Amino acid sequence: MGTPPEGIEAEVIEAASFEELAAKGEAVRGKIVLWNRRMLPDSTMDGYGAVSPLRTKGPSEAAKLGALASLVRSLGTADFRLPHTGALRYTDDVPHIPAAAVAAEDAERLHRLLARGEPVRVRLRMTPRMLEDARSANVIAELRGREKPEEVVVLGAHLDSWDVGCGAVDDGAGVAIVMETMRLLRALDLRPRRTLRAVLFTNEENGLAGGRAYARDHAGELSRHAAAIEVDSGAGRPLGARVTAGPGAVDALKEILRPLASLDAAAVEAGGGGADISAMKAAGVPQIGLRQDTYRYFDWHHTEADTLDKVDPALLARNVAAFAILAYGVADAETPLAPVPEAERKD
């Protein structure tokens, strides 16, 4: 979303939450909103989850109150003046105002200036444009099941990345883990009961078109999808898995991951899965995500610093070990996981 060539210049008003901005009411009209909330590092996705709505929904929340533009303090945990990019979702009933991220340091500066009690004005000049969609493709490979080849377990990661870095941790690492898992099982001649289907999805970051196209094109086959497993949290050490499925799924996965206890990678949590595979949830396909330590992930995620040097080969290998056991175990189980209950199939 661009701005007029002369830019937008207005006073800044700051808030750390939707509630705090709403309480300012009419004072927001005609201003540029700065969503300023610090993200703390942790080993789960919780820190990100706590602040990411400010980026994805903040612009429309600001527009509801008459704001001219929306700035968000960069999500992320590093302090190297790096703006963080990522998706936003406008709601239709309010103006689609320009939105941008500022580095943490610049949000802090605006905060200090505002703390003096005097008006602080910002001029925004933004050049982004929305282009037409271009043709792309998912990349698919299979290791056919030895007993039930028509039943499928999808192993998913995504090929695209935000253009600021090269996407080594989001999600190049995941792509490498899926590919190496397939190679490893093949090299060891380990063919599970069901078919393992590696799907390297396109366009996760900017609309989930790859995941949606897969669910649409394979709609007739989804009732025979025993599960979909995604890896999309970088290359920090594996912690276990998360699962959204029917009764008994957590216990079943705990049994499958038991060999990973010595790597401290056997913890199973209920809920979640992955973005690319989420379009299959409506058909009840069990959703599984590899849990990975994200303590440093958000130092790099969606920034210029997401480059190959951030991937530790030893931890990448450990992720492959965990993912291979998870994938083989799910695809080889005598009893498949129960489908996602009807009541949980809508997001």
Place this chain on the structure above:
Amino acid sequence: MGTPPEGIEAEVIEAASFEELAAKGEAVRGKIVLWNRRMLPDSTMDGYGAVSPLRTKGPSEAAKLGALASLVRSLGTADFRLPHTGALRYTDDVPHIPAAAVAAEDAERLHRLLARGEPVRVRLRMTPRMLEDARSANVIAELRGREKPEEVVVLGAHLDSWDVGCGAVDDGAGVAIVMETMRLLRALDLRPRRTLRAVLFTNEENGLAGGRAYARDHAGELSRHAAAIEVDSGAGRPLGARVTAGPGAVDALKEILRPLASLDAAAVEAGGGGADISAMKAAGVPQIGLRQDTYRYFDWHHTEADTLDKVDPALLARNVAAFAILAYGVADAETPLAPVPEAERKD
């Protein structure tokens, strides 16, 4: 130094030292040189000193061998895709070829591509221009000495910074330390024998014009300058002092810094001083620098990340304590430090 509008496109050739490039001889002609040597963090300036000639002299070393342009792996110790800026010095007898810094991650990528053994081509398009000098000023304040007001001890730091960050650690912290030292001594009514003269120099980064102008404008007074003390290594914890002066100076400073032993800030080294005050060395003025821990300094130095949040107020206060004791002690000493010996007055 800009490049033609269409840019310069050529093969890259890599070297980690002047010797390594020179050994490549004719292979350098017509190429773009990548100076690629990793800088390691340490608490002294040694790590920087080991690689900074690649930036300052690398372009002319490359031009000697017929290179078209010179790239340097960013000096610095962080891995956040930040290019590092800084001065270079062309020699007159070879072409002044374009020169730029690339982030460590990009140097690593070029290295990996070159390691495949195939030619790697880079296109450079650079827009920098050298503008005319503009008028600026040093900022000077004095605390008059109680016994020998005509004898001066300069307390120096510099006001300018590279434009990528705001210069909080280089050298905003130094400016704050000098100003707070003056305020503190005044508030405590501690007036030393000699005059303390705070000089906040302009244009350290890009030619030392402020330091040179001071030495020129005060040439008649330099014989009565008892010392010049600089602080220009950020806001890491103080370690002690370095000194370039006549016989006995190291021992004299050790005595002055004795009260700082409990802060581990009493270590004195021979040699060095500071860039701004260096123009006074030719007149024999003793050169003193506050030594500071630079372990993290080069994560930020000369990058976008040199912002105020990098300055720890508690460490800043500790630097003021050390600098105040150093400044007061030098200005109050019964016997002044011996001047820089004639043989050491040229750089």
